[in-house]
Every structure is written in structure tokens, then in C-alpha cells.
Amino acid sequence: MSKNKIKPSILAGFMELIPSDQILFNKMMDTIRKNYERFGFLPIDTPVIEKAEVLLAKGGGETEQQIYRFKKGDTDLALRFDLTVPLARYVAQHFSELTFPFRRYHIGKVYRGEKAQRGRFREFYQCDIDIIGNGSLDVINDAEIPSVIYSTFKDLGFDSFVIKINNRKVLNGFFKWLEIDKPLAILRAIDKIEKIGAEGVIKELENIGLEVNTIEKIMEFIGIEGTNEEKLSSLERLNINNEIFNEGVEELKLVNHYVGLFGVPRENYSIDLTIARGLDYYTGTVYETFLKDYPEIGSICSGGRYDNLAEYYTDQKLPGVGISIGLTRLFYQLSEAKLIKSEDSSLTKAIILPMENCLDRAVEIANILRNNKVNTQIYLEKAKMGKKFGFADKLNIPYAIIIGEEEIKENKYTFRNMKTGEQAMLSIEEILFNLNIKF
Amino acid sequence: MSKNKIKPSILAGFMELIPSDQILFNKMMDTIRKNYERFGFLPIDTPVIEKAEVLLAKGGGETEQQIYRFKKGDTDLALRFDLTVPLARYVAQHFSELTFPFRRYHIGKVYRGEKAQRGRFREFYQCDIDIIGNGSLDVINDAEIPSVIYSTFKDLGFDSFVIKINNRKVLNGFFKWLEIDKPLAILRAIDKIEKIGAEGVIKELENIGLEVNTIEKIMEFIGIEGTNEEKLSSLERLNINNEIFNEGVEELKLVNHYVGLFGVPRENYSIDLTIARGLDYYTGTVYETFLKDYPEIGSICSGGRYDNLAEYYTDQKLPGVGISIGLTRLFYQLSEAKLIKSEDSSLTKAIILPMENCLDRAVEIANILRNNKVNTQIYLEKAKMGKKFGFADKLNIPYAIIIGEEEIKENKYTFRNMKTGEQAMLSIEEILFNLNIKF
Numbered sequence: 001m002s003k004n005k006i007k008p009s010i011l012a013g014f015m016e017l018i019p020s021d022q023i024l025f026n027k028m029m030d031t032i033r034k035n036y037e038r039f040g041f042l043p044i045d046t047p048v049i050e051k052a053e054v055l056l057a058k059g060g061g062e063t064e065q066q067i068y069r070f071k072k073g074d075t076d077l078a079l080r081f082d083l084t085v086p087l088a089r090y091v092a093q094h095f096s097e098l099t100f101p102f103r104r105y106h107i108g109k110v111y112r113g114e115k116a117q118r119g120r121f122r123e124f125y126q127c128d129i130d131i132i133g134n135g136s137l138d139v140i141n142d143a144e145i146p147s148v149i150y151s152t153f154k155d156l157g158f159d160s161f162v163i164k165i166n167n168r169k170v171l172n173g174f175f176k177w178l179e180i181d182k183p184l185a186i187l188r189a190i191d192k193i194e195k196i197g198a199e200g201v202i203k204e205l206e207n208i209g210l211e212v213n214t215i216e217k218i219m220e221f222i223g224i225e226g227t228n229e230e231k232l233s234s235l236e237r238l239n240i241n242n243e244i245f246n247e248g249v250e251e252l253k254l255v256n257h258y259v260g261l262f263g264v265p266r267e268n269y270s271i272d273l274t275i276a277r278g279l280d281y282y283t284g285t286v287y288e289t290f291l292k293d294y295p296e297i298g299s300i301c302s303g304g305r306y307d308n309l310a311e312y313y314t315d316q317k318l319p320g321v322g323i324s325i326g327l328t329r330l331f332y333q334l335s336e337a338k339l340i341k342s343e344d345s346s347l348t349k350a351i352i353l354p355m356e357n358c359l360d361r362a363v364e365i366a367n368i369l370r371n372n373k374v375n376t377q378i379y380l381e382k383a384k385m386g387k388k389f390g391f392a393d394k395l396n397i398p399y400a401i402i403i404g405e406e407e408i409k410e411n412k413y414t415f416r417n418m419k420t421g422e423q424a425m426l427s428i429e430e431i432l433f434n435l436n437i438k439f
Numbered sequence: 440m441s442k443n444k445i446k447p448s449i450l451a452g453f454m455e456l457i458p459s460d461q462i463l464f465n466k467m468m469d470t471i472r473k474n475y476e477r478f479g480f481l482p483i484d485t486p487v488i489e490k491a492e493v494l495l496a497k498g499g500g501e502t503e504q505q506i507y508r509f510k511k512g513d514t515d516l517a518l519r520f521d522l523t524v525p526l527a528r529y530v531a532q533h534f535s536e537l538t539f540p541f542r543r544y545h546i547g548k549v550y551r552g553e554k555a556q557r558g559r560f561r562e563f564y565q566c567d568i569d570i571i572g573n574g575s576l577d578v579i580n581d582a583e584i585p586s587v588i589y590s591t592f593k594d595l596g597f598d599s600f601v602i603k604i605n606n607r608k609v610l611n612g613f614f615k616w617l618e619i620d621k622p623l624a625i626l627r628a629i630d631k632i633e634k635i636g637a638e639g640v641i642k643e644l645e646n647i648g649l650e651v652n653t654i655e656k657i658m659e660f661i662g663i664e665g666t667n668e669e670k671l672s673s674l675e676r677l678n679i680n681n682e683i684f685n686e687g688v689e690e691l692k693l694v695n696h697y698v699g700l701f702g703v704p705r706e707n708y709s710i711d712l713t714i715a716r717g718l719d720y721y722t723g724t725v726y727e728t729f730l731k732d733y734p735e736i737g738s739i740c741s742g743g744r745y746d747n748l749a750e751y752y753t754d755q756k757l758p759g760v761g762i763s764i765g766l767t768r769l770f771y772q773l774s775e776a777k778l779i780k781s782e783d784s785s786l787t788k789a790i791i792l793p794m795e796n797c798l799d800r801a802v803e804i805a806n807i808l809r810n811n812k813v814n815t816q817i818y819l820e821k822a823k824m825g826k827k828f829g830f831a832d833k834l835n836i837p838y839a840i841i842i843g844e845e846e847i848k849e850n851k852y853t854f855r856n857m858k859t860g861e862q863a864m865l866s867i868e869e870i871l872f873n874l875n876i877k878f
Binding site (some may be wrong): 005006007008009011014015016017018019022024025026037038039040041043044045046047048049050051053054057068070071072075077079088089090092093094097098099101102103104110111113122123135136137140141144147151161171258261263276310311313314315347348351359360363364366370371373374375376377378380381382391394431 | 444445446447448449450453454455456457458461462464465470476477478479481482483484485486487488490492493496499506507509510511514516528531532533536540542543548550552561562572575576578579580583586590606608668671697700701702716748751753754764787790798799803805806809810812813815816817819820821823830834866
């Protein structure tokens with residue numbers, strides 16, 4: 001390479017795919033989108049760049065360190081680090097133009113300047129849905145969300161996954177009853193149980209300063225076993241005299257009942273009292289979703305219920321419930337687990353390979369296929385037939401149509417299955433039929 | 440509003456739509472994507488943030504002033520300002536993993552910190568296709584591109600548009616023959632003819648310092664009239680003894696012939712010798728596309744042929760041809776011209792409105808519709824029926840299914856066309872039939 005060239009490279013922590021993988025990535029994104037739309041969610045798209053003061057309205061924590069923030073002229077700008085803060089700003093700003101309950105989906109890139117490490121991305125797609133009520137939002141919405149998760153992951157090709165459901169009120173009410181005053185620290189400790197095990201959680205609870213007696217009660221509580229109904233009965237039998245706790249149990253019972261009615265099979269959802277979600281804004285139902293065969297991937301879809309979406313921007317009370325799929329990370333994890341197979345991926349269904357002096361007919365055939373909505377490419381360069389076949393092979397294009405003088409004379413064309421090598425001379429009508437186009 | 444709230448607002452120069460408009464925007468984007476895929480283009484997606492030195496490899500001009508550039512730690516970063524520079528970097532970086540000719544499409548947001556003014560956006564979607572050859576690329580590719588433009592805009596619902604085609608070699612060869620040495624300045628002057636008229640172009644050419652005699656010849660040349668074939672004959676009759684000119688005329692003839700063969704109707708393309716494209720990297724065929732009834736909108740799709748895509752990153756010679764649709768600006772212009780009608784836009788086909796105590800059946804019906812791929816929402820809040828109908832109306836949902844005790848008893852449900860007000864009691868099978876779902 002000449003010396004004055006710039007090395008073509010991207011920044012660490014950014015995902016970039018070759019087309020055969022990109023096709024699969026986009027298919028996953030399309031599947032997610034179609035499912036979100038099937039449940040009545042409406043699309044929004046917000047700017048990637050916003051005023052820093054808007055994105056940082058809540059402030060504090062990791063966010064402020066990780067955010068990409070910069071000046072252009074005198075303006076203090078930042079890149080969005082999630083889709084929830086822009087949703088809050090959007091709903092507050094467009095409040096009078098929206099119809100509530102407002103169901104929106106948003107699929108877009110977000111940015112976090114994290115330390116670069118394997119499997120962590122600084123730019124990644126989030127695929128979010130939220131249902132926002134004006135003043136109030138019925139808890140039945142919390143039961144519909146798992147059916148969106150189920151439908152989506154089923155369509156993505158997963159069979160063996162479980163949506164774990166809990167309710168923050170159950171945990172918080174229980175802590176209140178125990179007269180513990182650091183519920184958030186305890187929630188965060190419990191939330192790590194998948195990663196650090198029960199032993200680890202006990203250690204963390206000790207570090208928080210809880211007494212052995214209290215820790216035992218907590219561990220016993222989150223260890224309650226059985227079917228969903230058995231767990232609910234056990235909770236009721238504890239006879240905990242706390243309003244929040246009882247409210248939480250009632251909500252959990254209702255959600256458990258309706259999740260089933262919404263068509264989610266028993267094996268795909270489970271009440272799990274260890275699900276706490278580290279984030280402090282959840283106030284009721286919480287969800288996490290795990291692949292049964294790949295627990296090490298962690299939760300592939302999480303979310304929950306919150307009391308007030310946009311308190312930093314408006315006095316309107318806007319309770320909501322939502323979930324998020326981190327698609328970039330999910331795709332990366334599936335690739336690592338060898339569950340992404342791009343060898344067969346192709347958007348193009350047919351390639352036309354004209355022999356010398358047969359280009360005009362090739363163009364005519366391509367027009368017919370394209371007018372019948374068949375994704376079609378013509379090999380337009382001058383080259384030997386072997387090279388042309390090699391091209392079709394490399395791009396995984398399933399069918400080739402060879403056009404030579406013989407073919408033109410007979411008005412029939414060599415139609416070749418590139419996978420099996422089978423081929424036949426077919427009329428254009430027969431070719432369209434084979435490509436599944438009805439007349 | 441309480442005093443400690445942050446005003447919810449976005450930056451000037453950024454487009455944000457309400458959902459009914461977003462639905463139409465996304466439909467346009469989907470239509471463009473489907474058409475690009477129909478012609479065998481493969482998707483890529485590159486990071487929005489890249490190394491500043493990579494994006495600014497070419498340097499100079501407006502780019503450097505407009506680019507969003509900032510530091511994170513010690514790293515000098517920038518946001519992409521078009522999709523061409525990332526394509527060049529992508530092809531150079533992934534050269535050995537790609538199959539040439541490489542047909543890629545890329546739909547994504549780009550960023551330019553321009554002065555804010557009406558109709559100018561700092562964040563906007565570009566929808567690009569390019570065909571990149573390894574070493575060489577047949578000129579026949581230049582003839583296929585207009586058929587992609589035609590197919591795309593036809594599918595977008597436009598009838599009356601014209602793809603104007605020219606060839607830089609024709610202009611450059613002509614200038615060489617006139618022994619003029621500032622071809623780029625002249626091209627830029629000619630390029631403005633739609634905006635400033637012939638008079639304006641003459642003035643600009645005078646300012647460049649051309650002699651009256653030369654200016655006359657140029658104006659006569661770009662004023663050549665007639666059908667495409669008549670224009671081509673006129674060019675040949677000029678007897679210009681310049682190799683580049685003659686090459687250009689030959690290419691233009693071939694492109695003109697094949698554009699027709701590729702199925703573009705006569706009224707939708709035209710050779711136009713005033714089309715020059717201001718950008719300096721075009722070297723052959725150039726395109727611009729205009730709506731006949733709205734010329735003031737300017738070109739809605741432009742592009743052309745270039746000799747070497749990635750010279751700043753690699754020694755590989757990579758000629759290509761491509762076009763770009765600036766979707767954000769196009770959508771804005773169509774809205775301004777009242778050509779965007781969002782009153783009817785809905786992705787949701789049916790809404791289920793349960794009366795009191797009828798929720799369970801509503802959920803069951805929703806499951807059936809969703810399993811049959813009908814986008815369905817249930818009104819889940821407790822409210823009077825009038826409010827529920829109002830909700831369906833505001834969201835433009837075309838069909839409502841009302842479920843009361845009567846309906847549950849009869850296993851038939853009130854199916855209402857929300858547009859016409861017509862309604863009937865139908866079984867679930869009949870409802871699915873009316874929603875066009877085959878069993």
C-alpha cells in the first residue's frame with residue numbers, strides 16, 4: 001500500500017458486518033418490528049443528537065461518564081445512550097398530539113462510551129416497546145407484554161426460552177415488613193444471583209450490613225419453589241401484613257393468570273422471586289428472558305413497570321410498562337454460540353448469467369422477474385461462464401438462469417438450482433412457477 | 440409546569456415526526472429498500488461514529504466545516520456526513536471478504552452541522568446504492584441504475600418524473616476541444632441552470648473569465664434540443680475531434696439504448712446536457728431526477744459514475760456507479776407540497792373494544808387475529824364505550840370489534856368499519872375473511 005494512504009479501520013467497540021451477516025441481522029430486526037406492529041405499537045424515530053441538558057436531566061451514575069458529549073459552536077450536545085430518555089422527552093413534548101395509552105416501538109442505535117471489552121459495544125441497536133398511560137395504566141398491560149416477548153422470540157426461531165416475571169412491590173413490601181431500609185442495595189444484590197450464586201448474594205447482603213437472621217429470611221423468601229400457582233400460594237401463606245406486599249401479590253396473580261390467557265405456554269414463563277432488575281425506576285412488574293440452553297448469555301429481553309416516565313420534563317403523571325431487546329449484543333452472543341448461520345443467507349433469489357451477445361434477452365428476462373417481485377441480479381460484466389457461476393455461488397444466490405443462443409432460439413432458458421446442481425430448460429412461465437410466483 | 444423541569448425540546452435542524460407521519464416515512468423507506476433489494480443490492484450498516492482521520496481522508500471544502508467532530512478521551516472522532524466515504528472505507532477494509540462487482544445498499548442517518556434554515560436538516564436519512572467493480576466496471580451498469588430509480592419512484596406512488604442523464608466526458612471533452620482549462624468551475628456554473636436560468640449561467644461564466652465567443656459556444660452546446668436520439672445525432676454532427684468527447688458520446692448512446700431496454704418508459708428519462716453535478720468525483724454518466732409537477736423541489740435522486748472509490752485507503756482501483764435519495768428532505772418537501780396524507784395512516788388493522796367483564800374473550804379473539812398476522816390492539820383500560828371508539832378513531836384504525844355479553848353468548852362479534860360506520864355481527868371466521876385472511 002502506498003505510504004500516503006489512511007488505514008481503513010473502525011473504532012474499537014463498534015460492530016460492522018459483512019453483507020451475508022448483515023442480511024441475517026436485518027431479518028432479526030424486521031421480525032422484531034413486525035411483532036411489535038402486530039401488537040399495535042406505533043413507530044417513532046428521535047434524533048441521535050440531543051441537547052445535553054435534556055438527555056442528562058436525570059443525571060448521576062454511570063450515564064454521565066459514558067455519554068458522548070461535545071460542543072458544536074456554543075451548543076452542548078450529546079448522543080442518546082438509551083431510547084427511554086428520548087421517549088420521556090418525546091411524550092412530554094408531543095403530549096397534546098398523542099393518543100393515550102400510547103403504544104410506541106422504537107428501533108435505533110444508542111451510544112455508550114464504555115471501556116472496550118469483548119461483547120460490549122459502544123454503538124448498539126435497542127428495540128424497545130412501551131405502553132404509556134395518561135394518569136393511570138391498567139395492570140393488564142403488564143400481562144400483555146410477555147405475549148409480545150413470546151411471539152417475537154418464537155418468530156426469531158427460539159423455542160427454549162423462559163420469561164421470568166416478578167413484582168418489585170412484592171420484594172419492597174417484604175423488605176418493609178422486615179423493617180429493612182436499604183431496599184435498592186438489596187435488590188441489586190439479589191439481581192446478581194444468576195451470576196454469583198446464592199453464596200455470593202449472601203456475602204453481598206452481609207457487606208450491606210444485614211443481620212444473619214434477616215439474610216436467612218431473605219434467602220428463604222427468594223428461594224420459594226414450585227409452580228407459579230404454588231409460589232403465589234406460598235407468598236399468601238406468609239401472612240405478611242404489608243399493603244405494598246399484598247398489592248404486589250395481587251398484581252402478580254393477575255399478571256400470571258392473563259399471561260397464560262394471552263397465549264404464552266406454561267413452559268415459557270415463570271414467576272421468579274430473584275428477578276429484581278438493578279434499575280431504580282421500576283416500581284411493579286419486572287421481566288427478564290433467558291435462553292434455557294444458553295443461560296450464560298444472560299437476559300435477552302428485560303423491562304418492567306414504572307410509575308412516572310417523564311417527571312423531569314412535565315407535571316403530567318405518565319405511568320408505563322415496557323421492554324427492550326439489545327439486538328447488537330444478542331446477535332454477537334448468538335454468533336459466538338455458533339447459532340448464526342450466514343452460509344445460506346441471500347436476499348437475491350435469481351441471477352441471470354448471459355453468454356456472449358445474449359445481454360439483451362437477459363435484460364428482458366430480468367425485467368419480467370423483477371416485475372413479478374423476484375429479487376434478481378444480472379451478471380453484467382464480460383467474463384467466462386465459470387467466473388459467473390463462481391460469483392453466484394459466493395453470494396449464495398439459490399437459482400441461476402443461463403441465457404445462450406440456443407436458449408434464445410427456443411425461448412427456453414437453463415434454470416439451475418445452485419445448491420443441488422439440478423438444471424432444466426424452462427420457459428419463463430415455468431421459471432416463474434418454480435420461483436413460486438402465481439399468474 | 441414546575442420550575443425545576445427541563446423544557447422538552449429538540450435541536451433546530453432535526454426532524455421528528457408524530458407516529459401517523461412516521462408510519463408514512465417508514466413506508467417510503469421500506470419501499471426504497473424493497474426496490475434496492477429487487478435489483479440485487481446487499482445491505483451494509485456502518486458506524487455513525489468513525490475516526491476523524493478516516494472520514495476526513497479526502498479533506499477540504501465544506502465538509503470540514505460542517506462535520507460534527509469531537510474527542511472522547513484522546514480519540515479524535517467524527518459523525519459520518521455521507522454514506523459514500525464510509526462505503527469507500529468499508530470496501531477497502533473488507534476487500535478480501537467481498538465479491539465484486541459489489542452491489543450494496545445503505546440506508547442510514549448522516550450528520551452535517553449546517554446553518555439551520557427551512558428545509559435543511561442536520562440529521563437526515565440517505566438511501567444509497569452503488570455498484571463497485573474490482574479494476575473495471577462495464578458501462579452497462581450505468582444503464583441499469585435508472586431502472587432502479589424508475590422502479591423505486593413508481594412504487595413510491597410517483598408517475599410524473601423524469602430521470603435526466605448526461606455524461607461528464609461529453610462536457611469535459613467538449614471543454615478540452617474548446618481549449619478551456621477550468622472545467623470544474625464551468626460544470627458548477629452549468630449545474631445551476633435550473634435555479635438561476637441561462638442568463639445566470641452566462642454571468643457566472645463571464646465571472647470565471649471566459650470570452651464571449653466561448654460562452655456562446657457553451658450555451659449553444661448545452662442548449663441542444665430534440666429527442667434523446669436527435670440530441671445524440673447533434674452531438675455526433677458537431678464533429679468534435681476529441682477522444683474523451685467521443686468516448687462520452689458512445690457511452691451516452693449505449694446508456695440511452697439500454698435504459699429503454701431495462702424497461703424505463705420514454706417519458707421518464709431524458710438526455711440533458713445541462714446536468715453536470717457539482718461534485719468533482721464524477722467522471723462519466725451523471726443522473727438527476729425531477730418531479731415534473733414540482734420542479735421547485737429540485738433533484739430528488741442524483742448520482743453518477745466515478746473512476747476510483749477508495750483511493751485514500753487502498754491502491755486497489757475501484758470504479759463504481761451509484762445514486763442517493765435524500766429521504767428526510769424529500770419527505771419534508773412532499774409535506775410542504777401537501778403530498779403527504781397521514782389522516783389515514785395506520786399499521787394497526789383491528790382494535791378490539793371489550794365491554795365490562797368481557798376482557799377474557801377479547802384477549803382470546805386478539806390471539807386468533809395476531810396468530811393470523813393481523814396487527815391487532817385491545818383497548819385494555821376501563822372506560823366508557825364512547826371513549827374507546829374515540830381512541831380507535833384518533834388512531835385511524837380501520838376496523839373495530841366490539842365484544843359484549845350478547846356477543847359472547849352468540850359467538851358472534853360486532854364488526855365495525857370505522858370509516859363508513861357500517862357494522863354487522865360476524866363469527867370469528869367471517870371476521871378473518873373480511874380482514875382478508877385465508878384459511
